[in-house]
Amino acid sequence: MQKITRKNPSNMPPPVGNYTHITRIPKNAELFVTSGQIGVDQEGNIPPTINDQVSNTFSNIKAFLKSEGLDATNIIKVNIWATERIDWDFFYTQWGQLFTTDYPSMTIGYITELGLPEIKIEIELWAAKLEA
Template sequence: MEQTKIVRKNPAGMPDPVGNYTHITKIPRNAELYVTSGQIGVDRNGSIPEPMNEQIKNTFDNIKTVLHSEELTSENIIKVNIWATEKIDWDYLDAEWEELFGNNYPAMTIGYISELGLPEIKIEIEVWAAKV
């Protein structure tokens, strides 16, 4: 039977995820693949606020705008890569994450690095999506 939707799951025998992600996200054959550039915390006026949580809020707003431009939703997201230059306020990020995904999480990777493309950028989030 041909797969007709994106499937997210945690396989038997694997430890539970340590965060809000899924171990495997499978896309059906012949799905359209969308890969975004890393989205940052720049606001609509082109300014990057100093506080990390404001950057997180703007980054999620920018992700939603990019998805909407291609008629995609969080259901289409298959992989998220997050890079940050300072400690993430997980309560804040998780609230944005829950607003976007509910409890239907994609695959995810998080890395702390020394710097991003501009010195004022504290977080960058890349999204992979597929349309069936």
Template sequence: MNNIIRKNPATMPAPVGEYSHVTIIPKNSTLYTFSGQIGVDHEGNIPERHTQQVVNTFKNIERALKSEHLTAENIIKVNVWSVDAINWNHFYEVWSNFFDVNPSMTIAYITALGLPEIKIEIEILAAAPE
């Protein structure tokens, strides 16, 4: 059973997106940090379109989680870096197909990522109560 608590305190403004202001991890949980994932496919190709990179990035996040026997419910924090404007309708469509819960999240627009063809990178932190 996942005992991670996500909440938006009444003393704060409502989130402007699909995230929680506060995430509480129970004692004796294992913390997992994952490298930022990019939109590369299984063959090593990076698509030109930002929207396809978003889809591939979430697929790679799912693979990373499965490698540790975790699911999206275990994600406690998401950091998103994008060099292009994010198509929010598309992003949240992909997001809602992936998440049943809304972890804490930070989004930043930056000028460049590790390779010129990379348009978005998403890093996650996860926890699994013992």
């Protein structure tokens, strides 16, 4: 049976966070690509703090996964964009509720602004679902 595999090659430095250097997706997998998920709540409000936005963003990610019959093991790549420093202790608390040790590949970038001035963080996901 084919499966998504993740590895950190021994000839590379170890990851500096909770991610994997390489994620391999077998052929014939169905790919899902999200728009960047932001910290908006169900009523359309964007809270003023980055931690509240992180919390809402992870809620939105979980809703995406549920809507497509996926879970965290299907996530193959995460791109994170933030306009201010991320509180990593808080972020990894949220991250740890989604991922255990089977981490996806990840990129993080700090930028000057996102689509709206009140948005402080945006997380884009790539996921793969294997044919049964």
